Amino acid sequence: MGENFAFFLPIMMASFGVLFGVVWSWRVRAAGFWSGAFFCIAGGFAVPAAFAALPSSIWGFVADMLFASGFLLFSQALLERWRPSWMLPVRIAIWGLSLLLCAIAIALDHLPLELVSSDFGCFLLVGLPLVAGKDRLDNWADRILFGAVTLTAADNLIRGSTVPLTLSGGDFQDSAYAFFMQAIACVFGLFLALAALAATMLDLLARYQRDALHDPLSGLLNRRGFDETLARLMRKGTADGSLIVCDIDHFKAVNDAHGHALGDRVIVSLARILAQFAPPSAVTARFGGEEFVLFLPDMNAAQAAGIANDIRESLAREVADRLGLPQPLTASFGLATLQRGDMSIHEAIARADAALYEAKARGRNRVCVRRALSTPGAPAADSPSRACHG
Incomplete structure (x- = not known):
């Protein structure tokens, strides 16, 4: 992983975590899930720096857990818009199975299996909301967000499918896998964050407009x-x-x-x-x-x-x-x-x-x-x- 990526990605993701946290304080429920997700992803991208300071095999599993948790929160944030808590037990099971396979791979010192397990778990977690949301794209913000999530899901699917080609020599840090992971995350992660922020802010404006036109006690128009x-x-x-x-x-x-x-x-x-x-x-x-x-x-x-x-x-x-x-x-x-x-x-x-x-x-x-x-x-x-x- 390049030093620029190692520095920029955690800062970028954490910044969006803070931004969505502010929006969440305005009583926008989905923003809390977006905030947690971006903080988890920021932590996952910061793991190599922690590994460099204190080398340990446990950091690999910490990164896997942070990425899986981030994508689980991504799925919940998306479903808050389209179909709240849809298939939540299934998504939690995918999260747990992905981490279990990652732990087994780490115990066996099998890096390709770990990466495939993590990527396919993240793909399923963020891909399931696409199934729930495909018929609920009522405005341009939802359609753009759907497109950003589709690109993110495709990135994880393609990256997981090409691990044997991109993980040269079995070393993660200097592999093409690590480079593409970070480079694409810069682009797709930024696109996803901006699309989610735009959709969330439009929801907030719609809520304020509704509050301005409705009586809070009866729920009728004012x-x-x-x-x-x-x-x-x-x-x-x-x-x-x-x-x-x-x-x-x-x-x-x-x-x-x-x-x-x-x-x-x-x-x-x-x-x-x-x-x-x-x-x-x-x-x-x-x-x-x-x-x-x-x-x-x-x-x-x-x-x-x-x-x-x-x-x-x-x-x-x-x-x-x-x-x-x-x-x-x-x-x-x-x-x-x-x-x-x-x-x-x-x-x-x-x-x-x-x-x-x-x-x-x-x-x-x-x-x-x-x-x-x-x-x-x-x-x-x-x-x-x-x-x-x-």
Whole structure:
């Protein structure tokens, strides 16, 4: 092994270990496996320096163990993206068998067997995730990472298959095997690290974007997420539908009497009911506090009112008993349809809010509908645009 390789490779691999460690501290689980893997590989490449300082046959097995452990962690990091913990017992068995064969080879002083056992073990460990990930390449980052892993797997397979040709004279340090191993590791290792880092950072950005658009308690969209989703639908031509505004009745009294922890459980329970009854095309959001909004594309007022009533009845029937509340838990609903004259979705929300206030005024636990703007001066009870059910 050249002195430049001996110095550069451990530093390069350890640097990526530190970098992925920083990303892991941002709560990116896969980054922890990448970090551990690169530290193991860095240790494996640093073994010759340790051997030069303190010659011992044990260093060979230490290097084999570090490389095998690094590739086991590589496989877990990849599968965190594509199929978490897939075939974990099989991969651990491959890791153990590879090390067992390496130990036997060292005991027999059979260097070719040791190298073949290590290379083929690493090939299987990093090759199995390719099987799991081949149908899950949804974006360019995954495809580039898949290509980098394929090159790494091919390197180990080809190197292990050509040991008799590259291990001249039985001496590892000055062999073509050692040179090609380190030279290719510089290129493919750098490619793999950069591809993994790019994919991980894109995952992190996607998570931050999701957090920015979703309510952390209910898991539904927040107001910003709702607005952006509706704007995207409108750009695609979705101009018809109904909008439901939902507000839990006497929610402050629940918080005051039973504490905010139980109030949070009420919010989560209602969010689950909304998800249960809303169709797949619905856009569901928590606007804050106890107020929820559903947009139902291409659905008329009668259909939307049926869904609102299903939600209302399920909430009144199930949640109080499930949470141990002494009194029934109900919600009021306001419903409006989108009109061609609306300048934005917020005009429909304003009509639904007005219908919600009417539901509250009429005794709560009901659905009130406002299909269009009322005629100025028309009494509320006589307006054909309004109806209440409950």
